[in-house]
Amino acid sequence: MLVRIRAFGLNRSEMFTRQGFSPDVTFPRILGIEAVGEVEQDPSGHYQAGQKVAAVMGGMGRRYNGGYAEYAVLPLERLMPLQTTVSWEILGAIPEMFLTVWSSLTESLDIQAGQTLLVRGGTSSIGLTSVAVAKNAGLTVLATTRSEKKKQALLDAGADHVLIDDGNIAEKVRTIFPKGVDRIQELVGTRTLLDSLQATAPKGVVCMTGMLGNAWSLANFEPMMIPSSVKLTTYQSETLDMSTAVSALQEYVTGVEHGTYTVRLDRVFKFDEIVEAHRYMESNAATGKLVVLVD
Numbered sequence: 001m002l003v004r005i006r007a008f009g010l011n012r013s014e015m016f017t018r019q020g021f022s023p024d025v026t027f028p029r030i031l032g033i034e035a036v037g038e039v040e041q042d043p044s045g046h047y048q049a050g051q052k053v054a055a056v057m058g059g060m061g062r063r064y065n066g067g068y069a070e071y072a073v074l075p076l077e078r079l080m081p082l083q084t085t086v087s088w089e090i091l092g093a094i095p096e097m098f099l100t101v102w103s104s105l106t107e108s109l110d111i112q113a114g115q116t117l118l119v120r121g122g123t124s125s126i127g128l129t130s131v132a133v134a135k136n137a138g139l140t141v142l143a144t145t146r147s148e149k150k151k152q153a154l155l156d157a158g159a160d161h162v163l164i165d166d167g168n169i170a171e172k173v174r175t176i177f178p179k180g181v182d183r184i185q186e187l188v189g190t191r192t193l194l195d196s197l198q199a200t201a202p203k204g205v206v207c208m209t210g211m212l213g214n215a216w217s218l219a220n221f222e223p224m225m226i227p228s229s230v231k232l233t234t235y236q237s238e239t240l241d242m243s244t245a246v247s248a249l250q251e252y253v254t255g256v257e258h259g260t261y262t263v264r265l266d267r268v269f270k271f272d273e274i275v276e277a278h279r280y281m282e283s284n285a286a287t288g289k290l291v292v293l294v295d
Contacts, residue, residue, distance in 0.1 A: 001042055001076050003055060007092025008035040008067040009125075010281050010290040012212065017062060018278065025062050033060045033237075034096040035067025036088065037294075044076055054080045054095040054249065057237035068274065070294055080246045084253045089268050091253070093125070093289040096237075098252045099245055100209065101129045104235040105137075108207040109183045113138030116177055120169075120196055121187030121212045122159065123150040125289035128264050130185055131157040136260070142181060144169060144188075153264070153287050167191070170198035177201070185209050190218040200230045209235040264288035271295075 014031045016022050034056040039047040047053070058078045060066040065073070084091065105111045111134060119130045122143030134141050135158035143154045144165035154162045163172050165188075173181060180201035186193055191213035196206055226232055255261045266288035269277040274292060281290055 001044070001047075001074050001079060002040040003035070003037045003053060003072050003074055003079070004040045005035045005037040005067055005069055005072055005294050007037075007088040007291055007293050008032055009093050009096055010277055010292065011096055012210075012281065014061060014066075015278060015281055016211075022062060029061065030065035030068050030072075031061045032066030032068040032072075033057050033062070035060075035072065036082075036091045036095065037072075039079075040071060042076075046076060047079070047081065052082045052084065052091075054082055054091075056080065056095040056099060057240060068292075070271075077242065080242070080249055082250060082253055084257055086253065086257050088295075089265065089291050089293055090256065090263050092291045092293070093263050093265055094253060094256065095249065097125050097129050097289060099240060099249060100126050100235065100237070101133055102245070102248050102252070103237075103240055104185055104207055104209045105130060105134060107239075107241075108209075108233050108235045109185065109205055111137060111139055111183055115182040116140045116142065116201075118173060118181045118184045118196070118199060119143040119159075119187065120165070120184060120192060121210060122154050122157075122162070123147070123287045124187055124210070124212060125264065125266075125286075126210060127185075127187050128153065128157045128288060129261075130187075131159050132261055135159075139183075142173065142176070150287050157264070165192070168195055170195050173199040180204060183207075187212055189213040193218060194225060197226055197230055197232065200227065202227075202229045203231075205231045205233060207233050207235055266290055268293060 039051045117139045123145045142161040143159040144163045184206040187210035189211035266286040269292045
């Protein structure tokens with residue numbers, strides 16, 4: 001399947017791959033775990049030329065060349081058709097960000113209205129989206145940031161409580177909810193995971209979704225460190241169920257089009273600014289999604 005790439009979002013996993021930390025990746029490799037564009041040529045005849053599509057995860061930019069390109073050859077099974085009039089820069093921010101949120105919250109955490117959710121690493125693009133989606137689903141949402149300057153962005157996204165994260169927030173959480181919270185989406189990763197487990201209510205669930213802390217493993221971890229009755233799970237893109245993800249993505253894109261959801265863009269780069277874009281991503285200065293426009 002030949003796809004003309006119009007825009008793509010930047011993801012920290014691509015930065016890790018570039019730095020040589022992603023396992024089983026051989027170089028040279030074109031990065032990019034997501035992209036949006038139009039079908040240029042489909043030998044299978046499944047799509048007509050010009051059909052808008054998103055291509056996301058499933059080995060893109062790792063097992064085979066990804067979306068950092070003007071044209072990309074991608075597997076048919078990774079393409080997700082879309083009907084929308086939103087701009088390419090907005091559409092480019094959505095696929096990986098939303099599908100990570102959707103799968104993490106609904107499949108791994110099984111969120112339900114009336115529950116409490118802590119989004120740790122809230123001012124990332126995934127964190128801000130998680131706050132909005134969970135609030136819209138009827139949850140009470142707590143979110144963390146390391147910067148007072150970013151607190152308002154979380155409140156604007158719908159967070160009920162914002163905590164300044166110094167690495168130890170379990171006690172802060174329990175001053176608001178003495179028994180802990182029902183669900184935690186851990187986006188910082190292994191650096192704060194043990195503390196997040198201590199902020200979880202009995203029979204609560206923690207989902208390890210991201211690694212904003214740039215640490216892949218947890219030294220000297222023992223299973224008995226998990227509090228009794230608290231459950232620990234993960235989100236991994238390889239488990240994404242395409243049979244349900246396509247309709248979920250279209251529903252979210254339509255929600256953006258109608259104003260139900262807001263996509264927070266931090267910066268939009270041109271295709272020839274990709275080096276600058278990666279440097280900016282590494283600086284951790286962004287509040288929201290970084291997108292590259294190919295045209």
